[in-house]
Structures are given as structure tokens and as C-alpha cells.
Amino acid sequence: MTDAGADAADGTEPAAAAESGTQISATSVADAVDDLSGEGLSGYNYAYLDEHTKREVRRAILKGIAIPGHQVPFASRPMPLARGWGTGGIQASLSLLGPDDAFKVIDQGSDESVNAANVRRLAETTAEVETTTDTTEADVIQTRHRIPEEVLDEDQILVLQVPITDALRKVDSSDAANRRRHAHANYGKMWVHLYENVVEWGEIQIAARYPAMVAGRYLMDPSPIPRWDLPKLDDADNLFVFAAGREARIYAVPPHTDVEPLAFEDKSFQVERFPDQSCHSCGSTDTYLTEIETEEGTESDGGDRLYVCNDTSFCLKRQDDPGLAKDHHLDREGVDWGPGTPGGPAGADRDELAEGDGGDDA
Template sequence: MKAYNFAFFDEGSKREIRRATVKAISIPGYQVPFASREMPIARGWGTGGLQLTLSLLGQDDIVKVIDQGCDESVNAVNIKKFINKMTGIRETEQTATATIIQSRHRIPEVELRADQILVLQVPIPEPLREVEPSEYITQRLHADQEYSAIWLMLFEQIMKHNKMTTGADHPVLVHQRYVMSPSPIPRYDNCKLHNSKALILLGAGREKKIYAIPPYTTVQSLAFNDYPFQTEDFSGRTCHLCGASAVYFDELIDEESGHKYYQCNDSSYCLQRLNQELL
């Protein structure tokens, strides 16, 4: 007799999470409250994303877990170990092989397909939280589609720094209705949300919220006409390992020479390119 049900949760808990997920898919960008369960990992370390993943997994699924582009970080490795112990399903580091991809702070470089699901871990799901501490008031502002405070925040950044200074988690408008926090992905990844072929689910365990971007949904990063949205600029740079360009890079410095060089942030993408060169 197994000590735990398949995928850790009892079937009633899975159904409750799935119902919230279906509602989130039906109303793109809307934050759906759900009864976030206690998990054997601390809140803030991906419990929201993990609950989504566990509620969706089946025996035939293949899971990939990444943390800031890396498959072998502490967060990613421990979540994979837990999923494997609770399900026994296959794991992979190849984006193209996975059916469910759980990620923290990055969207893979390989374009996702319609038969894949991307689950993003979210620490703070409320895009209005920086300008309004009250949950009751933020709900009213969303209902009224009143986002002037966010526009004012971006305007103040331009007045102080002559540019928008959101390094990550830049707010987006989903389906011309809800302003949404895309999780702390870099600005470079915001464009991957627009008209994505894959279903994108976002879960915040500590804040008890689930929201979603269904496939082929319009997603626009907030910006002004005279100060358009700009991503990180890696033009003219290549990965020192695989030679890739037009991807999101980590900037590294050689301790001995002080020389600056660049490496693909997506570790499995870089490794795949290296293996292809060796064949």
C-alpha cells in the first residue's frame, strides 16, 4: 500500500485546484483565489507552481523543472525529486520532450508547442501591490479596470531615470482587459507570452492565487507611445560555449583576467547546441 496518493494530493484537492485553473483559463489574466495546500517545502519556494503541476500530472506525462534557466539549481533539483517520489513519472531536461514545464523566473528559449503546459512560480501575483497595499481595493481597481496608478508608477520611473526601470516582472495587459504580473521573468521573456501556442499557468501558493494565459492570447507589455517597451539588449553578443545569439544571456566575469563574457541562461538549450556540434 502506498503511503501517499498519486501526485501527493487526494483527489478532492486536485479537483479543487483544477476547478480554479479552469476558471483562470476562462478569464485570462484574472487572479482566481484557491485553497492553497500545505506542502513539504516552504512557501515562497514554488508551492503555487508545484500545486498546479501536481494537480495536472498523469502517468504518461514528462516533467521538466527549471530555476532561472538552470535545470540543476537547488530549487529545481528538489522539486524534481519530490515530483518523482510522488508520481514516478519521467523527467527530462529537454524542453521539446516535456509535456509540463515548471519554471521559476524564465521561459525556455525553445518555442513551446500547443501540446505543452508551462507552469510559472509566482511570489507576488498582484501587479498593483507596489502602489496599493489593500487587497480589497486592488480587487475593486481590477473590476473597474482602473490602472492609472501603475501608469503613474511607470511615468515616475521615466521622470527619474529617463526610462522604465522594471528589470523583471514588467506588468502586461492580457486580452485587452486585465493588467497582470507575469512573474519575475526578465523583460526579454515578456514577448514569449504573446500568442503563445502553449497554455501558461501561474501559481502563487503563499498568496493563494492562480491565473492563466490561454493559448493564442494577446499579451502587451505596458509602455508609452514615446517610451516604448524595451527588452534587455544582447545585440552583437554570443555564448562563449555554444556560439548562440539572440537568446537571454548571463553576464560572467573571469576572476583572473577580469574579462567579461556571456553564456546562455537556458542551460539545456546551450547543452543541446553543444551536443549537436559534437555529432
């Protein structure tokens, strides 16, 4: 994650590019129009954003690291991608990436989804980075709504795309009011919301985007990762950067930070349950699965409902080597990385579930 500095992609004078961002050489609007119809991104700075912007984003990230879970406002730039499609993530990634880094992009667990390919394409054309689909090879991973199944280490940064930055948005739409609540660590309204959930439905009804307390101080929206991935944030070796382009906020969970999902003593946090299910492709029983209704019909009218691994890159490795551990690439074993790994807080539940037990919350 070196700072690429002033290495302008188009070979313009480096010092000038560093100080003034993009140079527009056209002498008239008509020339600028002509320039724009040219090919490629030769008129743009290294990694698209000008150096001032990248510096500002990095400052916001550093501030976020210094105050884990606290949302830092930053002047999110209009990007050449639609807002809500990863513009915060790509601003963070482009500010962190240097030419020697390998970049991986996943969208809902898949490297090959169209939006992941589009984000990767932007980084490739503007930052000239290597791209990879192998989680263990990547220096920076940008992700939409998943944390990979393979354990991340201290040299890796996971950049999570964030649609809604504040867990309190569920209970109050006003950002100004919620910023006051965070300042006072006043999370009573959220606790009442969870309590009412349990009273009304017998369960905490929050599916993804499950609120978590970071370092015992700030309530954080972990982005819409499934509950399955939430334990991975706790005491991890790697840095997590959360970036929201539309809402113009950045926050972070530094390595080895306590992240605790909100729950009650008698109503514990529960990850998604996949009882009796294994991946149709690789046979895994310890990964986050998604279900697929086949063309033959739904389960109720005799069709098949298949479950497959959501993390496509790891699933491919498991297809070659079914016993591959999630920490296979590390020099130690038994690393805690959420459900299905030794010592994972919810890992025991997953083992039981794999044997067909229900999601008991005792």
C-alpha cells in the same frame, strides 16, 4: 495530462483513496509516529495532494483560463517545500500531471539547480512521472522565472512559479484595494507610476516582473521572468499557468491570447540588451544571457566578464549544433517566439543589439 484518478501509490483501496484522501491506518498516535519513521512516501496519495485538492486546483486553473489574466484565489495547501520555493507551481503541476506525462523543472533557466532538482524529486517520488531536461520532450514544464528558448507547442503546459501575484502591488500594498481596481479595470495608478519612472530616470525602471495587459482586460504580473521572455506570452500556441502558493492565487494565459506589455507611444517596451555579447559556451547571440564574473577579477581590474546562455538545456543542444533554430522541432519555420525569432516584436531590436547598436526606443 490525464487525471490519475484514484490510483493510490501505496495500493490502498482506490475508491476509498479517491473520496477521502490519505488514509491513516494507525490506531494510535504512537503508531502514526512509527509509520512516519518508515521510508518513502507510501502513506501519501498519488501526486501527494488528495484528490479533492487536485480537483480544486484544476477548477481554479479552468477558471483562470476562462478569464485570462484574472487572479483566482485557491486554498493553497502547506506543501513539503517551503513557501516561496515553488509551492504554487508544484500544486499546479501535481494537479495536472498524470503517470504518462514527462515533467521538466527549471529554476532560473537551469534544470540542474538545487531547487529544480528538489521539485523534480517530489514529483518523481509521488507522481511517478518521467522527468526530462529536454524542453521539446516535456508535457508539463514547471519554471521559476524563465520561459524556455525553444518554442512551446499546443500540447505543452508551462507552469510558472509566482512570488507576487499582482502587478499593482508596486503601487498599493492592499490586496483588497487592488482587487477593486482589477474589477473596474482601473489601472491609472500603474500608468502614473510608469510615467513618473520615465520622468525621473528617463527609462521605465521595471526590470523583471514587467506588467502586461492580458486580452485587453486584466493587468497581469507575469512573474519575475525577464522582459526578454514577455513577448513569448503573446499569441503563443501553449497554455501558461501562473501559480502562487504563498499568496494562494492561480491565473492563466490561454493559447493565442493577446499579451501586451505596458508602455508609452514615445517610450516603448524594451527587452534586456546584450550588445556585442554571445554565449561563451555555444556562441549564441539570440538567447537570454547572464554574466559571470571570473575569479581573475572584475572587468574593471582586467578580469573577464563572461556571458553564457541562461537556458542550459538549449545551450547544450547549440553546443552540438550551433545553427539550431528555436523552432527546430516544429513542422513549420519562422515561429514568433520573442527576441531573436522572426516576427518577434522585440526581435528586430535584438538583431540590432547583437551588432552593437544601443537600445533606442524610437
